[in-house]
Amino acid sequence: MGRIVGIDLGTTNSVIGVLEAGRPQVIANAEGSRTTPSVVGYTKDSELLVGQLARRQLVLSPRNTFSNLKRFVGRVWDELEENSLSVPYTVRANTQGNVRVTCPVTEREYAPEELVSCIIRKLVDDAETYLGEKVDGAIITVPAYFNDSQRQSTRDAARLAGINVERILNEPTAAALAYGFDRSSTRRVLVFDLGGGTFDVSLMRISNGVFDVKATSGDTQLGGNDFDQRIVDWLAEQFKKEHGLDLRRDRQALQRMNEAAEKAKQELSGVATTPISLPFIATGNDGPLHIETTLERSIFENLCPDLLDRLLVPVKSALRDSGWQPDQIDDVVLVGGGTRMPMVKQLVRTLVPNPPCQSVNPDEVVAIGAAVQAGILSGELRDLLLNDVTPLSLGLETVGGLMKVLIPRNTPIPVRQSDVFSTSEANQASVEINVWQGERQLAQDNKSLGKFRLSGIPPAPRGIPQVQVAFDIDANGLLEVSATDRTTGRKQSVNIKGGSNLNEDEIQKLLNEAKLKAEEDRRKRVSIDKRNNALTLVAQAERRLRDAALELGPYGAERQQRAVEVSIRDVQDLLAENDLHELELSVASLQEALFGLNRRLSSERKIDSNPLQGIKNTFGSIKDELFSDDYWDDDPWDDPNRPNMDRRNMGRRDLDPWNDDFYR
Ligand code: ADP
Ligand code: MG
Numbered sequence: 001m002g003r004i005v006g007i008d009l010g011t012t013n014s015v016i017g018v019l020e021a022g023r024p025q026v027i028a029n030a031e032g033s034r035t036t037p038s039v040v041g042y043t044k045d046s047e048l049l050v051g052q053l054a055r056r057q058l059v060l061s062p063r064n065t066f067s068n069l070k071r072f073v074g075r076v077w078d079e080l081e082e083n084s085l086s087v088p089y090t091v092r093a094n095t096q097g098n099v100r101v102t103c104p105v106t107e108r109e110y111a112p113e114e115l116v117s118c119i120i121r122k123l124v125d126d127a128e129t130y131l132g133e134k135v136d137g138a139i140i141t142v143p144a145y146f147n148d149s150q151r152q153s154t155r156d157a158a159r160l161a162g163i164n165v166e167r168i169l170n171e172p173t174a175a176a177l178a179y180g181f182d183r184s185s186t187r188r189v190l191v192f193d194l195g196g197g198t199f200d201v202s203l204m205r206i207s208n209g210v211f212d213v214k215a216t217s218g219d220t221q222l223g224g225n226d227f228d229q230r231i232v233d234w235l236a237e238q239f240k241k242e243h244g245l246d247l248r249r250d251r252q253a254l255q256r257m258n259e260a261a262e263k264a265k266q267e268l269s270g271v272a273t274t275p276i277s278l279p280f281i282a283t284g285n286d287g288p289l290h291i292e293t294t295l296e297r298s299i300f301e302n303l304c305p306d307l308l309d310r311l312l313v314p315v316k317s318a319l320r321d322s323g324w325q326p327d328q329i330d331d332v333v334l335v336g337g338g339t340r341m342p343m344v345k346q347l348v349r350t351l352v353p354n355p356p357c358q359s360v361n362p363d364e365v366v367a368i369g370a371a372v373q374a375g376i377l378s379g380e381l382r383d384l385l386l387n388d389v390t391p392l393s394l395g396l397e398t399v400g401g402l403m404k405v406l407i408p409r410n411t412p413i414p415v416r417q418s419d420v421f422s423t424s425e426a427n428q429a430s431v432e433i434n435v436w437q438g439e440r441q442l443a444q445d446n447k448s449l450g451k452f453r454l455s456g457i458p459p460a461p462r463g464i465p466q467v468q469v470a471f472d473i474d475a476n477g478l479l480e481v482s483a484t485d486r487t488t489g490r491k492q493s494v495n496i497k498g499g500s501n502l503n504e505d506e507i508q509k510l511l512n513e514a515k516l517k518a519e520e521d522r523r524k525r526v527s528i529d530k531r532n533n534a535l536t537l538v539a540q541a542e543r544r545l546r547d548a549a550l551e552l553g554p555y556g557a558e559r560q561q562r563a564v565e566v567s568i569r570d571v572q573d574l575l576a577e578n579d580l581h582e583l584e585l586s587v588a589s590l591q592e593a594l595f596g597l598n599r600r601l602s603s604e605r606k607i608d609s610n611p612l613q614g615i616k617n618t619f620g621s622i623k624d625e626l627f628s629d630d631y632w633d634d635d636p637w638d639d640p641n642r643p644n645m646d647r648r649n650m651g652r653r654d655l656d657p658w659n660d661d662f663y664r
Pocket of ligand 1: 266
C-alpha cells in the first residue's frame, strides 16, 4: 500500500503534509514552497499551469486563470452570492443550474471540481516525487461549515485527481489535532480560522488524546479577500474622484489592484504604513495614469469595522452552543493567513482573555493536522481519538413546508437517527422524502440536499402508514438517508448527491478522458524532460571543458576533452533532429565522456593539492600523460597543432622540481 497524505485544500493556498517517523511534516512543492496557491490556469498554448505559475499569469490572462474556485465547489448557481461571482473569469450556470467555469483558450467549460482536481493532482505529484513512492489516499480538509454537497464535491474532485479520499476532515478539527497531538493535559480550545475566503470557528476539548468537538460555526462568505476588496474599493474611489474613471470595470486593472491590495494588507500586518504603486493603470485624455499612494494601517482598519463585526457572530454562536463561558477557554489557536492582521488578533483578545497560542504556524497547521489524522487512520499514531460533530442541522420537509430536524447541529458523528412519519392524505401511495440542511424553520430557507420517493404504500387512511426515515452520517460528515415502509418492509435509500456539481456519468466521462490524456501528457512530459536533461548536460559539459582548459591547459587531457567535444556535437545534432531514441544514446555517451573528464580532473587535483598548484599543473599534466598507459597508443606529438618544444624532457619525473621526490 502506498502512503496516505493530508491535504489542506484552501481557497487561496493549499498545503500537503505527511507523517514521517511519527512526526507530521509539510512537503514543499516542486517550486520549493511549502504552500501552493490554489490557482489553475491555461497558457495561450492551452498548457495547464497550477500553483505559483498559474498565479503569476493572473494579471496577464485573467480570463484563463482561475482562483477562489473553492467558493463554487458543491454549490448550485442559485445559491451563489453576488460577491462570489466577482471573479475576473467567466462563470455561468449550465442547463441543470450547476456552476461552470468558461476558459477561452481551451474553448471548454469546466466544473469547478474538475479544476480543483488539478490542484490536488499537483500537490500529490510533488509529494510522490519527494517521498519516492506512490500516494494512494488522502485526508482532505474542508471548512467545518461545508454542507453535505460541498463535502461530496470535494470528494469528487479528489476522485478526478485519481486519489482516494480516506477521510474528509474539518479544518478547525485538523488544526486542533496539530496543536494538541502531543499534549496530555485537558484543555478547552477555540480554533479561529480566517482564510482567504472562509471563516471557521470551533470549540473543542482535548483530553489525553481524545478530541471532542463541542461546537462549530462559521461564515463561508467571509475571508481575507473581503479585506483586500476594501482596499481595492478605496483605491478605485480615490482614482474615480481624481480622474473620473472606474478602474473596477477593467479586468486587468482590477486584477492589478487586487494584487496590490493583498500585498498592502499583508505588509500592514508588520508595518504601520505601506506604499501602493500601480504605474500605467489606465489611459486618460492626456496620456497614461498611475496610482501612487500610501495606505496607513489606521485607515485600513477604518475601512473594515463591519467585517470585524461579522467575525464575532460565529464565535458567539459556537460559545452559545457549547455552553462554555469565554473565560473557560484555555487556548486560542489562530489559523489562516487572515489572523496575521493585528486588528483580528486584537478582536480575538477581546473575546477570550487568554492570549492566543503562537506555537503553530497558521499557514501549515491544518495540513499538519490532516497528516496526523492520516497517521491515526493508518494505525501509525495510536492513543488519539477524534470525535467530530456535524456542523448543520439535518431534517425533512413536513406538511406546510416546515423543517423537521432529525439530527441537530453539533451532534457527534458518526451518528444514526430515525423517526417515523406518516401520510397526510387518505390512500396516499407514495411519500416524497425531501432532505434539507440548515437552521431555518421553513425548509425552503435551508439548503436542499435532494429528494426521493418511497412508493408502493398500501391504501390506508391518512396517518396510518408508518414510514421510518433514518439518517446516517459517517465520519466524513457525509449523509445517507433511507426510508422504510413498516407494513411492507419496502426500503429505499440514497446517498444524497443533490447539490453536487457533477453527476456520476459526468465523473466517469471525465475520468476516462483523464486516463486517455494522462498517457498523452506523460509522453509529452517524457519528451520534454529528455530534451531538458540533454540541454542541461550539454551546458554542464561545456563548463567542464572550460574548467579543464583552465586547469590543465588546452591539451591537458586531450583524449578526454575531445571525447566530450564530439559527444556534445552529437547531442546537439540529435536535439535539432528531435530523434528521442538516438538522443538518449548520445546523452549516455556524453555522460560517459564527461565522467572520464571529471575523473581526470579530480585525479589532477588530488596530486596537486599544494600551494604551488598553478605552476605545477603545467608539469603535472604532462607528467601524468607520459606515464599513463594511453600515451603510447595515441601519440600526442603527431598533432601538428602541438607547440614546438620537447615536452618529453620537461615532463620527466626526475627533472620535475616540484615533485616531492626531487629533493630526496
Ligand atoms: P485559505 O485557507 O483560504 O487557503 P490561507 O489560510 O492561506 O487561506 O490565508 C490566505 C489569506 O491570508 C489571504 O487573504 C492572504 O492575503 C491572507 N494573509 C496571508 N498573510 C497575511 C498577512 N501577513 N497579513 C494579513 N493577511 C495575510
Ligand atoms: Mg485554510
